[in-house]
Amino acid sequence: MADVTLIVDGKKVTAPAGTLLIEACKSAGIEVPSFCYYPGLSLQGACRMCVVKVEKMPKLQTACTTVITEGMVVITDSEEVRQSRKAMVELLLGNHPLDCPVCDAGGECELQDMAFSYGAPESRYTEAKNHREEQQWSPVVYFDRPRCILCYRCVRVCGEGMDVWALGVQNRGVSSIIAPNQSDHLECEECGMCIDICPVGALTSGAYRYKTRPWEMNHVGTVCTHCGDGCKTTLGVRRSDTGMEIVRGDNRDKSGINNDFLCIKGRYAFDFAHNEERLMQPLIRKNGKLEPSTWEEAFELIGRRFREVRDKDGGQAIGVIGSTRTTNEENYLLSKFARAVLKTNNVDHHRSADFPALAAALHGKPGKTATMRDVLTAPAILLIGNDATNQHPLLAWQIRTNVRLRSAKLYVINSAEIKLKKQAAGFALLPAGADAKAVAFLSGDDSVLDSLAAAGTARDAWTALRDQVRGEQNLVIAFGSELRGADIEKLAAFASTLTGAKLICLADYSNSRGASDMGLYPDLLPGYEPAASASKFQQEWGSLPAEKGLTLPEMIDAAKDGKLKALYVVGANPVGRLGIDPFLLSKSFVVVQDMFLTETARIADVVLPSANAYEKSGTCTNTCGDLQLVKKAGEVTDCKPDFEMIVRIADAMGFDVRGLVPFGGGTHSDMGQTRGAQSGEADRHAVWLEAHNLEPKMTPFDPMAILDEIQRVVAGYDVSRVNLLAGADQHIEIAEGGAGAIHKPELIVPANDGLFSSGTLGRYSKTLNSVMENRSADVEVAAD
Amino acid sequence: MRFSDEFETRFSEMITHYPTKRSALVPTLLYAQDEVGYLSDEVIAELAGRLGLTELEVRNVISYYSMLTTKPRGKYNVQVCTNIACMLRGGEEILDHCKKKLGIGHKGTTEDGLFSLEEVECIGACSWAAAAQVNYDFHENLTIEKMDKILDEYKKKGTQ
Amino acid sequence: MAYLVSHPDEVKVVSKRFGMGATDIDRYLELDGYEAVQKALGMGPDAIINEVKNSGLRGRGGAGFSTGMKWSFVPKQSAKPKYVLCNGDESEPGTCKDRLIFEHDPHAVIEGVMIAAIAVGAHTGYIYIRGEYRYLSVIMQKAIKDAYAKGFAGKNIFGSGYDLDIYWHGGAGAYEVGEESALMESLEGKRGIPRIRPPFPAVVGLWGGPTVINNAETLASVPPIILGGAEAYAKVGTPKNGGTRLFCLAGHLNKPGVYELPMGYNLKKMIYDVGGGIPNGRELKAVVPGGSSTPVLLPEEIDIAMDFDSVAKAGSMLGSGGVVVLDDTTCIVKFALRTIKFYQHESCGWCIPCREGTDWLKKTLTRFHNGGGVKKDIDNIYYLAENMLGRTFCPLGDAAAMPTMAFVKKFRKEFEDHLDGKPCPYERAGATEPVLA
Ligand SMILES: Cc1cc2nc3c(=O)[nH]c(=O)nc-3n(C[C@H](O)[C@H](O)[C@H](O)COP(=O)(O)O)c2cc1C
Ligand code: SF4
Ligand code: SF4
Ligand code: SF4
Ligand code: SF4
Ligand code: FES
Ligand code: FES
Numbered sequence A: 001m002a003d004v005t006l007i008v009d010g011k012k013v014t015a016p017a018g019t020l021l022i023e024a025c026k027s028a029g030i031e032v033p034s035f036c037y038y039p040g041l042s043l044q045g046a047c048r049m050c051v052v053k054v055e056k057m058p059k060l061q062t063a064c065t066t067v068i069t070e071g072m073v074v075i076t077d078s079e080e081v082r083q084s085r086k087a088m089v090e091l092l093l094g095n096h097p098l099d100c101p102v103c104d105a106g107g108e109c110e111l112q113d114m115a116f117s118y119g120a121p122e123s124r125y126t127e128a129k130n131h132r133e134e135q136q137w138s139p140v141v142y143f144d145r146p147r148c149i150l151c152y153r154c155v156r157v158c159g160e161g162m163d164v165w166a167l168g169v170q171n172r173g174v175s176s177i178i179a180p181n182q183s184d185h186l187e188c189e190e191c192g193m194c195i196d197i198c199p200v201g202a203l204t205s206g207a208y209r210y211k212t213r214p215w216e217m218n219h220v221g222t223v224c225t226h227c228g229d230g231c232k233t234t235l236g237v238r239r240s241d242t243g244m245e246i247v248r249g250d251n252r253d254k255s256g257i258n259n260d261f262l263c264i265k266g267r268y269a270f271d272f273a274h275n276e277e278r279l280m281q282p283l284i285r286k287n288g289k290l291e292p293s294t295w296e297e298a299f300e301l302i303g304r305r306f307r308e309v310r311d312k313d314g315g316q317a318i319g320v321i322g323s324t325r326t327t328n329e330e331n332y333l334l335s336k337f338a339r340a341v342l343k344t345n346n347v348d349h350h351r352s353a354d355f356p357a358l359a360a361a362l363h364g365k366p367g368k369t370a371t372m373r374d375v376l377t378a379p380a381i382l383l384i385g386n387d388a389t390n391q392h393p394l395l396a397w398q399i400r401t402n403v404r405l406r407s408a409k410l411y412v413i414n415s416a417e418i419k420l421k422k423q424a425a426g427f428a429l430l431p432a433g434a435d436a437k438a439v440a441f442l443s444g445d446d447s448v449l450d451s452l453a454a455a456g457t458a459r460d461a462w463t464a465l466r467d468q469v470r471g472e473q474n475l476v477i478a479f480g481s482e483l484r485g486a487d488i489e490k491l492a493a494f495a496s497t498l499t500g501a502k503l504i505c506l507a508d509y510s511n512s513r514g515a516s517d518m519g520l521y522p523d524l525l526p527g528y529e530p531a532a533s534a535s536k537f538q539q540e541w542g543s544l545p546a547e548k549g550l551t552l553p554e555m556i557d558a559a560k561d562g563k564l565k566a567l568y569v570v571g572a573n574p575v576g577r578l579g580i581d582p583f584l585l586s587k588s589f590v591v592v593q594d595m596f597l598t599e600t601a602r603i604a605d606v607v608l609p610s611a612n613a614y615e616k617s618g619t620c621t622n623t624c625g626d627l628q629l630v631k632k633a634g635e636v637t638d639c640k641p642d643f644e645m646i647v648r649i650a651d652a653m654g655f656d657v658r659g660l661v662p663f664g665g666g667t668h669s670d671m672g673q674t675r676g677a678q679s680g681e682a683d684r685h686a687v688w689l690e691a692h693n694l695e696p697k698m699t700p701f702d703p704m705a706i707l708d709e710i711q712r713v714v715a716g717y718d719v720s721r722v723n724l725l726a727g728a729d730q731h732i733e734i735a736e737g738g739a740g741a742i743h744k745p746e747l748i749v750p751a752n753d754g755l756f757s758s759g760t761l762g763r764y765s766k767t768l769n770s771v772m773e774n775r776s777a778d779v780e781v782a783a784d
Numbered sequence B: 001m002r003f004s005d006e007f008e009t010r011f012s013e014m015i016t017h018y019p020t021k022r023s024a025l026v027p028t029l030l031y032a033q034d035e036v037g038y039l040s041d042e043v044i045a046e047l048a049g050r051l052g053l054t055e056l057e058v059r060n061v062i063s064y065y066s067m068l069t070t071k072p073r074g075k076y077n078v079q080v081c082t083n084i085a086c087m088l089r090g091g092e093e094i095l096d097h098c099k100k101k102l103g104i105g106h107k108g109t110t111e112d113g114l115f116s117l118e119e120v121e122c123i124g125a126c127s128w129a130a131a132a133q134v135n136y137d138f139h140e141n142l143t144i145e146k147m148d149k150i151l152d153e154y155k156k157k158g159t160q
Numbered sequence C: 001m002a003y004l005v006s007h008p009d010e011v012k013v014v015s016k017r018f019g020m021g022a023t024d025i026d027r028y029l030e031l032d033g034y035e036a037v038q039k040a041l042g043m044g045p046d047a048i049i050n051e052v053k054n055s056g057l058r059g060r061g062g063a064g065f066s067t068g069m070k071w072s073f074v075p076k077q078s079a080k081p082k083y084v085l086c087n088g089d090e091s092e093p094g095t096c097k098d099r100l101i102f103e104h105d106p107h108a109v110i111e112g113v114m115i116a117a118i119a120v121g122a123h124t125g126y127i128y129i130r131g132e133y134r135y136l137s138v139i140m141q142k143a144i145k146d147a148y149a150k151g152f153a154g155k156n157i158f159g160s161g162y163d164l165d166i167y168w169h170g171g172a173g174a175y176e177v178g179e180e181s182a183l184m185e186s187l188e189g190k191r192g193i194p195r196i197r198p199p200f201p202a203v204v205g206l207w208g209g210p211t212v213i214n215n216a217e218t219l220a221s222v223p224p225i226i227l228g229g230a231e232a233y234a235k236v237g238t239p240k241n242g243g244t245r246l247f248c249l250a251g252h253l254n255k256p257g258v259y260e261l262p263m264g265y266n267l268k269k270m271i272y273d274v275g276g277g278i279p280n281g282r283e284l285k286a287v288v289p290g291g292s293s294t295p296v297l298l299p300e301e302i303d304i305a306m307d308f309d310s311v312a313k314a315g316s317m318l319g320s321g322g323v324v325v326l327d328d329t330t331c332i333v334k335f336a337l338r339t340i341k342f343y344q345h346e347s348c349g350w351c352i353p354c355r356e357g358t359d360w361l362k363k364t365l366t367r368f369h370n371g372g373g374v375k376k377d378i379d380n381i382y383y384l385a386e387n388m389l390g391r392t393f394c395p396l397g398d399a400a401a402m403p404t405m406a407f408v409k410k411f412r413k414e415f416e417d418h419l420d421g422k423p424c425p426y427e428r429a430g431a432t433e434p435v436l437a
Helices: A021-027 A079-094 A110-118 A153-161 A193-197 A264-268 A295-313 A328-342 A355-362 A372-377 A393-406 A419-423 A435-442 A446-453 A459-470 A486-496 A512-517 A535-541 A552-560 A642-652 A668-674 A681-691 A703-713 A721-725 A766-783 B005-017 B021-036 B041-051 B055-064 B084-088 B091-102 B144-159 C025-030 C035-043 C045-055 C067-072 C098-104 C106-120 C134-149 C180-187 C216-228 C230-236 C267-274 C308-313 C332-346 C352-372 C375-388 C396-410 C412-416
Strands: A003-008 A011-016 A051-054 A073-075 A141-143 A167-170 A177-180 A203-205 A218-223 A232-240 A243-250 A283-286 A289-292 A318-321 A380-384 A409-414 A426-429 A475-479 A502-505 A566-570 A589-594 A606-609 A618-621 A626-630 B076-081 B115-120 B132-134 B137-139 C083-088 C124-129 C165-170 C211-215 C244-251 C257-262 C284-288 C322-327
Touching: A003 A021, A011 A021, A021 A051, A051 A079, A079 A110, A079 C352, A079 C375, A141 A177, A153 A167, A153 A193, A153 A393, A167 B055, A177 B055, A193 A203, A218 A626, A243 A264, A264 A766, A283 A295, A295 A318, A295 A566, A295 A589, A295 A606, A295 A642, A318 A328, A318 A552, A328 A512, A328 A535, A328 A566, A328 A618, A328 A642, A328 A703, A355 A486, A355 A502, A355 A512, A372 A393, A372 A475, A380 A393, A380 A435, A393 A409, A393 A419, A409 A419, A409 A459, A426 A459, A435 A446, A435 A459, A435 A486, A446 A459, A475 A486, A486 A502, A512 A618, A535 A703, A566 A642, A618 A703, A626 A721, A681 A703, B005 B021, B005 C165, B021 B041, B021 B055, B021 C165, B021 C180, B041 B055, B076 B091, B076 B144, B084 B091, B084 C244, B084 C322, B084 C332, B091 B115, B091 B144, B115 B144, B132 B144, B137 B144, C025 C106, C025 C134, C035 C045, C035 C106, C035 C216, C045 C067, C045 C106, C045 C216, C045 C230, C067 C106, C067 C211, C083 C106, C083 C180, C083 C216, C098 C106, C098 C134, C098 C216, C106 C124, C106 C134, C106 C165, C106 C211, C106 C216, C124 C134, C124 C180, C134 C165, C180 C211, C211 C216, C216 C230, C216 C244, C244 C267, C257 C267, C267 C284, C267 C322, C332 C352, C332 C396, C332 C412, C352 C375, C352 C396, C375 C396, C375 C412, C396 C412
Parallel strands: A003 A073, A318 A566, A380 A409, A380 A475, A409 A426, A475 A502, A566 A589, A589 A606, B076 B115, C083 C124, C083 C211, C124 C165, C244 C322
Antiparallel strands: A003 A011, A051 A073, A141 A203, A167 A177, A218 A232, A232 A243, A283 A289, A283 A606, A618 A626, B076 B132, B132 B137, C244 C257, C284 C322
């Protein structure tokens, strides 16, 4: 759009035509105060805080509703303007309780700030204030009416942003009030967006209320550990008896791929970290019972048993199951540990999407995967399968926001009428399980049309949809785990016929993609290098096991047959999640690293209490391939990060951990010598470090040492470290990796989590549980 | 739920008058209230369903308009105007008299459910002040004596 | 049923059919009914708009904007349907004129809506009537039905090939809904919260289409203009203030009632002659000249012409035609309180200054009138009103602020007389003197 030039406070300001005055001022560094204005939400003109003087206009104008015009002359700060704003603050304070000292928003309240700037030192108003009791609207949302300044942000973010429309305005005049959709309580997605956006302390969260004061917290920006979308979440932490307690989650810096958004899980479901069932001590099975023990005893026992099995029965008698929530560094380390130390290719994890197939399809064809940010700006999006609103809340938010603010076209192909249908320009209902046919149809195979039309979307509508999709440029295609193996190949081929189309493969857990990228597969090493022909890793890791590895179900079978003597489970609950009969594992020596006594931990011989993703540092990769930094926020003493435990076990097995983690100071040549066996590796590492201006890490427990190695050896991961450390997300090109693989489709088991569940982890979140209970209670009432 | 045939005829005609169904909401609420006596949860759910709205949206609207109520009222809703023109001609005294005579206050309902009382804003009878409405009927040029008789007549009508 | 009055100075244009049974469509036809619209069909849009412009007709809803000008703002071409919306929400205290029109001459309103629609190229018109006027809704719904039955409304009206639907719509108790953008919200089935302007309704109105919104009296004035010509109409009033208007005389008067007088009629004469003067031998204390939102005038300020410009020059507004007369027994503090109580009750609550301002004014004035006032309250009341004025989202805030400021400015002494726990000097046993015989 053409640019418009205006004068603000004597400064020349240029902005695109159509820009709102308040935004034009902001772009020139002139902050105009506002309560009701919120970028991206509909305009209100309600609070009158943003008034400015516009030349030739008799009255003050609201900068939030005024569109700039050429030659406009604006004064944002004058006696008249200040007086007007001051009066608004006075009026608000007139009826506002003065309970700032106990208010959750105290210290972060926009009204407080405004009172400070435009201040009303003496109160002109001596009348009694209107008092009302605080109300609980849901397990998450509390409302303190007298504090509400009626800016309507909550109403809009819930309606326009979330498309939930659970909040309304009722009554009128001074009796106006924000009201929940069920008269006295809320039935909604519990995202807490309304709480976050509330400029004052009127909406507060059950999770945080009255726990602490903002200035008593430290704030750590990290990545949500729930679904695969990778929202940045800022955790507020505070010292406690057992370390650092996480007391709040939000996204105050709004710099993440999620901008304003967090769902209930990213915002409130950090509370699993402080569940009283949290394991605080290693447990060792003695006389058939898990008994508390010491770390030394545990590591000694594990080291001894693993070594015995490896040396006696060979590496193929050991199985390793990794995690979809641990960091990339831990996953890489585990993959390496399995191969280099345990000498086994029996490595797997709970697969919820087929990344190896995507890697195979895109091998050597970069630029074909989309970032989460792309979803916000793409002109068109095609969603095949998946109920993003429930399973990928951020993705759904991006889609909705894009459709709403940029008029993006959304096409949805699904076997259910998912909520996003409302935003869709085209929707086709699939017969259950026919997702692959839809891909065939898109690719031009009309023979499937009859069976596709069976669910009710007519043949014409299918064809029209295909025509529309084919006409789109820079289309983002997101697909759920309904598509696997060869279907993904076919979809990628279809995408390559469109200009600029990019793919997103949707996986369920926070680091499902990382687990996959880091080679938690029997047949694939990090970067989708086939294990069978991985000369690169031979060089890096030393000799690799020759035997073909077992998949997770195969390991269970082997255990049943007594062939799998030991099983090492890191941050996973296969018994609980994949419905494995625990009896099948009774003959194996099972080691589990977990936070809780899960179904898998319960049958283990040794259980090691682990730290979670909020209690450690590293990186993780979201489902789109956006790499982000994970920062340590909370801490529970006596729990260890999986990283440290893996290193300690290697050490206990008598393995020189320098062969596992490239650490140690001194000169480069010295590092080379002390590395011994893997000659050449240290040099390569040292050369790489130097070339990237990085220092060698000092301890074997520093995950950054492995990040160095990942960036050096895993194809696609050589992104800017500076940007990464600065908190920016970096896109990983899956295409630059190895050849990938086509696996049996049944190895993929969707997590089937919804908004209020999150695998095993979710079961330990009181917030999620209370929402679930609340819901079923509602349903029961309704059924009466 | 069932409304009268008259209501249904009017409703089905009215929704054809607008490009959006919800446009019929405000007058429809008033007609529904006239039939049921108040806007019960059932009425709200029914109209929300018919107009493609959430119940929340319907409640938001109801709570805005002063004639709409979600609570039952007396058979005769006595609405006394005390706004400026009526105030100058005894509106407040007439309201006080009604309060005393009926033994109820603003927005109160008599125990027999016959009368409700409301102090209302200008009802467009300023040149014929003081004025009151009983349900939709206007009573103008009121004095205390006249009001007293009017209430008696309604009482008689209501208890017959 | 409202009562009819008359006075020799009246010029009956809008009220000419009052009391003549014109609710009956055949009777209306006998009395020149539906002739103007047929003439308008022959004139075409530009000629109609010119005629109305030249008539000097200004909006009778309160703001007094030139009606012809307003119509000319409607774009000729529009992707979305255009609409005409008749504002019959009449709720400004002191005003009871539209009620008479609906009661006695509903077809005149329909005809006015039709002419407006033809002028701007709209094919749908709505007549919004406040919910309290149920009996008028019944009359209007019947009138519309009769017009359809005769082929005056609906498809191909009067065989002209022009399609024009006319519908009734009802409110449910809300003064703010009379504000034009809130009116559209209400018609769309929503809370009566005003819209951001610009865009103005003439460009983006009902369901996004260009919409002409006029007061019922304004629209009822249109057929006579078309039929009798702009010049004749303009001549009745004063320059730039064409025609007549219905003045609602109320309050302390011997002969209150709704009188149709030429624009520019002398206010003093209106009170003492037309209205029959002040009852009980009392003195005039003040006049609210155009509905409760207009600043009060003192007895020495009333020798003025009642047209938009003259009243504005006197520091008030012609407003909606509600002339409320206060005699010297009236407590101005109480009157100010009752006025603000109304605006507090009717504020839609959307914006801070009006929502909070009216509430604090009401609270302060209540305490003040009850004898709890302190000196700084008087300045605070003024300060509050002053800080609402011009800063609210819609003019309701102004409507509350303006009279309040005038009361304090013009009657400061009376406010001071209430200070320090003194009882209201006007409260007596029996309070209001009976003004009705
Ligand atoms: C608070 C408020 C209430 C209003 N109420 C009415 C009303 O009841 N009837 C009316 O015709 N105009 C009312 N108006 C004026 C309308 O906004 C609008 O100006 C008018 O209907 C336009 O018609 P006109 O140009 O024919 O006067 C009101 C304005 C405000 C600000
Ligand atoms: S928690 Fe989310 S869904 Fe629920 S009311 Fe708030 S914004 Fe709406
Ligand atoms: S609850 Fe908060 S966000 Fe919602 S209107 Fe009130 S102040 Fe604004
Ligand atoms: S959308 Fe996913 S990543 Fe974002 S907060 Fe929710 S669970 Fe966490
Ligand atoms: S001034 Fe503000 S609060 Fe008052 S009625 Fe208008 S929009 Fe509503
Ligand atoms: S920010 Fe502009 S009116 Fe609220
Ligand atoms: S003031 Fe009572 S009817 Fe107008």
